[in-house]
Amino acid sequence: MAWPSRQLLLAMLCVVAASVLAAQAAGADDARTKKVGVYELRMGDFCVKVTNWGARLMSVVVPDSKGNLADVVLGKDTIAEYFNDTSYFGPITGRVGQRISRGRFVLDGKVYHLERNDGRNTLHGGGTAFSKSAWTVKEHVAGGESPYITFYYHSVDGEQGFPGSLDAYVTYRLSGPYTLGVHMSATAPDRATPVNLLLHAYWNLGGHGSGDVLGHTLRLHASRHAVLDGELLPSSGRVAPVAGTPFDFREPTAIGARIRQVMGGKVVGYDANYVIDGEPDGMRPVAEVRDVASGRAVELWANQATMQLYTGNWLNHTKGKDGEVYDQYAGFTLETMGYVDAVNHPEFPSQTLLPGQEYKHDMVFKFSF
Template identity: 55%
Template sequence: MARGAPRLRRRPSVLALCLAVAACLCGGRNAAAAERKTVGVHELRRGDDFSIKVTNWGATLMSVILPDSKGNLADVVLGYDTVAEYVNGTAYFGGLIGRVANRIAGARFTLDGKTYRLYRNDGNNSLHGGHRGFSKVVRTVKEHVGGGDSPTSLSTTIASTGSKAVDECWRFPGDLDVYMTYQLSPPHVLSVRMNATARGRATPVNLAHHAYWNLGGHGSGPVLAEAVQLLASRYTPVGAALIPTGDLAPVAGTPYDFRAPGRAPAPRATTPTTPWTAASSSALRPGARVRDGATGRAMELWADQPGVQFYTGNGLGGVRGKGGSVYGRCLETQGFPDAVNHPGFPSQVVRPGQVYRHDMVFRFSF
């Protein structure tokens, strides 16, 4: 943390709020209508040319404003114009994904001798935590330091405590305390920190931040001309239902080889995986680089997770976002998909008292 940065404090849990939300979710009532009353939008700003907006609905990143090489400002994150559209949307734009991101095969897994059957929301599989995962829950803003020109970091911490009350609807085991922090640092650095503490029972945890990016500006059209580099020598082959086979295959000679900067392919799902191991996952390492030639904007993504998924929006189905724009590209760092069903993948199980940590750093230049 930069010298003089605000110190982030963990405060007592507000279990009554979480239980009230869970009652709406499990009871089949209109949770969106009840929760919308407590939703807000929070801005972080550094100077006149770097700012973000975040809503506590799903800890969602709504915008990132950046200059280009000529000083022209644009919003480079895909999303919606209003919070209500995030509440009702299905594209996971900018949200916190969990308790387990990506797919769990057959919506089931076995942990410590017990089999858990999850909510199926992707054919026979569970996707992104179930029907209403972490991206569809109101979060509590624990601390917000919004702006200024000083060299200190600016941050917003969003928390959800006692998530078992929500997750028991979708049959994940145990209680989980979850915190997510957005932070701006000079000159143009966005940090996203996620952590979760297991309470009482072991549970799989694989949080992901689901921001979609267009460095030309969210409404500038296709991203296929942007240069993409993924520092991944292996990938996880998948079957017809997009479930990993359990293999780690070399990217050499395949369409998944992005080790040298090149243009993105036509939209499709790709799952390149870095060669990082669980033992080295505590250190931040570069995972992806993207550059838009027209504007000169570039982004370098660093993270401490063993995998990065590059998604070119093939499943968005013409979703319209801000100003009616039609979108797609997503870079997500995460654990390996369906790791809970693949003993050969780095484990995502968090034991009681353990803390899961997932840090991402986006470094922008022009």
Template identity: 60%
Template sequence: MMARAALLPVALLLCLALAGGANAARKSTAGFYELKNKKGDFSIKVTNWGAALVSAIVPDGKGNLADVVLGYDTVAEYANGSASFGATVGRVANRIANARFVLDGKTYHLLRNDGNNTIHGGPKGFGKVIWTVKEHVSHGDSPYITFYYHSLDGEQGFPGALDVYVKYQLSRPYDLSIRMNVTARNKATPVNLANHAYWNLAGHGSGDVLKHELQMFASHYTPVDGSMIPTGEVAPVAGTMYDFGRRIPVGTNMKIVPGGGGGYDMNYAVDGQHGQQNAMRPVARVRDPKSGRAFELWANQPGVQFYTASWLINEKGKAGKVYGQYGALCLETQAYPDAVNHPNFPSSIVRPGQVYKHDMVFRFSYQATYDA
């Protein structure tokens, strides 16, 4: 049996005032926690501020270890940052048009934090609160940590109380699983959690990811309007700049992707979603050709947001690194954005007594590389 690790933060504590709101009195401190495999060449750090992934250290083809997740050194930086590095975002990830929706004949008005829209659950969504650490096994064959958050009825304008659990776990050989379970207590409500990790397989702060190779198991996407709100169409990617049906460098079509300096920020409809409900399906493969590091992402959600950190501009991160535009990519498995306002999209509504389950697995690997 593995000894259960002490539930003490290994970094800075935050005061009650930083948490704010009705939940502050119940969750007074935030810190960092580590999970490490027996071999010692695979580990992650997480924080209960936003139930966020802080780091992931994995080997390359030569056995060199690197941290492949962008993030901050302190909890205070997570609390004050705007990039949602590694956070569990919700209660509804992505955007809700005009910060409103109608459910069972009642109109709900949310807090706006993206122009006229709501994004990632509002200005104080799940990525901006302190979670309770329920369990923490830091070493062994399958180390894990479980975070818990109780979301109140009316929080950020959403109806109904929720019990929310997020579990990070390592398994052999280099698998990171994230499991999200949510129970609706007293009212129907939309639920759509996502993990907002920024990945750079060459190592955080190592430059852009335009040469990373990407394959998406998604033959359709959901086009958006000028406010990044889905039009309601589910369109084929074939023949468009959104087609990653075969593995190609991320930057291949970057110059023709619309929007400011270019870059991707689009929801893809994962193939195979019309099969068994909540079945795990392949979502994407990513590989850095220089280091040989790669991962394959599997999940059970209908969509995945592909984002190339277009708005990441000179952000000071861990160990003095400065993160620039395209310095990472995000693959956020999710429900379709604004699903509450599009009846033709897969439903994101969870009713009292129902359990929302969102599972994902990042399966890291590496290939031997040789200097030219």
């Protein structure tokens, strides 16, 4: 029997999954799905799928060293499953990603109280709004020399407890062979407000259902890390060298080499915040990751001050896509952003956006094999 061509396999990976998601969306509650769609960007055998539900990255299909195609992003089969997802598979989170201590902060002398969804604290803005809403599709060019899609979200004054309204945009763009750019921007039309958007995508370069990522080698351009407490908050405000600690990835090191020596909150694994070397406002290298078995590698560049490395510590027989089940360490995240809980730490660079300013967050993923 003749095996399908590489191009046909790519089409099967991209189109079949998109059809399943679209069909499921059509059968779900109309009030939640009538504006939700699945969108493809393609450049040769490089295929990316996104949805405007949470401006979410759903899949990235790339070849390995032998030309075999695989989806290297963890996720769900149906949009309906993303509605109730608590693992944050692929969305843009905001207004403030990561944690805010006690779900409160003070701005211009006023105390603001947020949705608490992580014990006593707020995680990823509170669990609603940005990652749990349908964004507007502003532009979509599926093919050509630089396929891209731009999503827009208007956050109203008081949403999640934050002051003022916010206009947020996210563009996913294929800017070259096996290069994915993620470009976030925001403006605050009327009042000052904290902003710290991040992409919460889980990666596994062996393929999303290929097991754990402990054998992936990781290099980070970070000689310091923000010291986090048991609630994964920088309560001391300290930034410490990584030298001589299990957090040191300045040289390529297997993710699992020292993972048993760190606690990502209440479980074993990395949930650590790194301060990226170099000027905080310029594009610079953040990380390189390689899966030796497949030969796939990814290089990340960004313009943010810090990056949160998370190793899927809380995944526990979690239902994924294509019939796969994700267990602990099935994927890793590289969440570039400003400092964690900056709204409560004047010693950290401010994440408060003023009217007339523009927030800009750029990431570029360069895949190779």
